[in-house]
Amino acid sequence: MTNMRRGTTEKAGDLIQEVLEHNNLLKPYRHYELKKKWSSLMGNRIGKYSYIKDIREGVITIGVFNSAWMNQLFMYKNNIEEKINDFLGEKYVSDIKFVSASKFPEKRMINLADDYEFVLKIKPADIVLAEETVNTIKKVSDNCQEGLKEKIYRLQVAAKRRSKAYEAEGYIPCSGCGRWIKQNKDCEYCLSEKNQEKKVKLTAILNEMPWLTWEDVQSLYQRESFQEKQYDEVRRNCIYRLIEKVYHNADTKEDDLFLSIFITRKKPHELTDRFITNLVNKYRNNA
Numbered sequence: 001m002t003n004m005r006r007g008t009t010e011k012a013g014d015l016i017q018e019v020l021e022h023n024n025l026l027k028p029y030r031h032y033e034l035k036k037k038w039s040s041l042m043g044n045r046i047g048k049y050s051y052i053k054d055i056r057e058g059v060i061t062i063g064v065f066n067s068a069w070m071n072q073l074f075m076y077k078n079n080i081e082e083k084i085n086d087f088l089g090e091k092y093v094s095d096i097k098f099v100s101a102s103k104f105p106e107k108r109m110i111n112l113a114d115d116y117e118f119v120l121k122i123k124p125a126d127i128v129l130a131e132e133t134v135n136t137i138k139k140v141s142d143n144c145q146e147g148l149k150e151k152i153y154r155l156q157v158a159a160k161r162r163s164k165a166y167e168a169e170g171y172i173p174c175s176g177c178g179r180w181i182k183q184n185k186d187c188e189y190c191l192s193e194k195n196q197e198k199k200v201k202l203t204a205i206l207n208e209m210p211w212l213t214w215e216d217v218q219s220l221y222q223r224e225s226f227q228e229k230q231y232d233e234v235r236r237n238c239i240y241r242l243i244e245k246v247y248h249n250a251d252t253k254e255d256d257l258f259l260s261i262f263i264t265r266k267k268p269h270e271l272t273d274r275f276i277t278n279l280v281n282k283y284r285n286n287a
């Protein structure tokens with residue numbers, strides 16, 4: 001009996017995930033769950049003194065309650081990134097930023113669809129579904145555990161009504177991500193995703209060759225169609241991230257070398273140890 005119940009529960013869980021994914025709510029839901037379960041995921045040592053302040057385009061911003069723990073979290077950065085990616089079930093994190101925070105944020109209601117919903121003139125609740133559609137949904141929900149049948153049924157009916165409302169107002173699903181967009185319009189979400197992919201590639205390139213100028217990148221990576229503003233943003237973020245480590249005395253000799261190269265655009269053999277030390281110390285907090 002226990003095994004049967006577990007199997008039914010697992011099927012219901014899979015079905016809920018399918019419904020969320022079909023309606024483009026799975027990623028926002030996982031982000032919400034990540035924030036909610038931060039303390040238990042990270043453990044008392046990290047979770048007690050920090051929280052997720054923001055999640056945006058692969059960048060996780062973590063609020064930290066005191067400077068002593070800020071230094072510690074820098075040391076655990078790779079471990080934190082790995083845990084977050086494991087929790088989300090994908091290699092999502094491109095960077096983690098640590099910022100000072102005085103207290104936990106106020107609790108608030110979260111609308112999982114906020115990031116891509118449009119205001120509709122037609123209310124989804126007013127849409128009447130065809131009998132065949134309703135019967136198909138009912139067949140699916142009838143296979144669920146007794147306590148979940150009604151919830152799954154209502155969830156799928158609401159999703160189908162919303163789809164019909166979008167179609168009635170001239171929206172179409174994006175071929176890339178499935179989000180609703182106006183016909184003949186680019187999907188802002190997919191454009192953002194592509195932009196993020198370019199920035200991830202540029203970050204890898206500059207972390208390997210931090211002396212590259214924009215002209216160098218254009219010449220060496222013509223096929224990638226990078227934009228200058230992407231290069232500027234990535235280079236700036238690399239510099240800020242290293243300065244942040246230096247400021248909190250969490251830097252290594254390699255960090256100092258890379259920071260000096262990023263700032264001067266000179267190659268390693270062109271920099272002396274003394275020059276590197278003098279440059280880096282300008283950003284160090286000696287308090």
